[in-house]
Amino acid sequence: MSEPLRVVSIGGGHGLSALLEGLKKYTHADPRVDITAIVTVTDDGGSSGRLRREFDVLPPGDIRNCMVALSEDGALLSKLFQYRFKAGHGLKGHSFGNLFLTALTEITGDFPDAVRSSAEVLNIAGRIFPSTAANVSLEAMLDDGTVVRGESRISRSRRRIRQIRLLPHRVRPLRETLEAIERADLITFGPGSLFTSIIPNLLVSGVPKAIRHSRARKAYFVNLMTQPGETTNFSASDHVLAVHGHAGGKLFDSVVVSVSKISPALRRRYAEQNSAPIENDIGVLQEMGLEIIGADLVQKGRKVRHNPAAIARVAVELAMEARKRRS
Secondary structure (H helix, E strand, O other), rough: OOOOEEEEEEEEEOOOOOHHHHHOOOOOOOEEEEEEEEOOOOOOOOOHHHHHHHOOOOOHHHHHHHHHHHOOOOOHHHHHHEEEOOOOOOOOOOOHHHHHHHHHHHHHOOOHHHHHHHHHOOOOOOOOEOOOOOOOOOEEEOOOOOOOEEEHHHHOOOOOOEEEHHHHOOOOHHHHHHHHHOOOOEEEEEEOOOHHHHHHHHHOOHHHHHHHHOOOEEEEEOEEOOOOOOOOOOOHHHHHHHHHHHHOOOOEEEEEEEOOOHHHHHHHHHHOOHHHHHOHHHHHHHOOOEEEEEEEEEOOOOOOOOHHHHHHHHHHHHHHHHHHHHO
């Protein structure tokens, strides 16, 4: 292909980082992939939350993880960005990358500029944009009518979430985000926390409209396990319905599900944390007019995690098919 495949990946947390880590291998391969990550900025816990409260900056944690995922494997700088201080008054618990992004924001006066400069330092294989430059937080309404504010409190809630909102309600996306969506061959959503990593990006004004108008293929990567409280008892179709409900209508063309077998031992371990494999209710998804792509996506290990190479391979194949259709 004369031009690289353009993949825009929307989300946050470890799920998005896994996909980016896999896609990175294609930036100098055939087919070649051009990567843009659009990342949620609503985190208010841990190191990110502390920096947010003390310096009035956007939370750097998810951005930092994406940078490391797209940086050169084993590079000293990427290890440095992930280094977390184990002691020190005021330093304990902070990662160096979070402090670096915060310092650059103070110097440049602009968080997106700090992200761009940090990406140049790490020489990452792609571009990373916060979903908005506005200082936003999350608010959730639960099924009993209770309102919970703050991402960390929402993720700890044990009641079903009815609706997620941004505070303030109307915030604008970056111009570069809309341009990347318009030019994409494939737009991916997830894997990642449904209500605190994926949906917040779609609450930014203009983003769902831009996605619908884009000629790109849109694919949702379903999580492997339910998340205690946030998605307890959710099936694959429940995830899709939640996204479409918050985005004001249908967004996806395709849904990517894992057909991997999860061992009984792992199931028991996760059951102790009130987590279980997500039911892939294929029939319901097909009735919603969605194309289903099934693949062996689980990485072997003591935790149930997506295999970065496997999910990236699916994404590249979908992007290639989308390019052929467009041409």
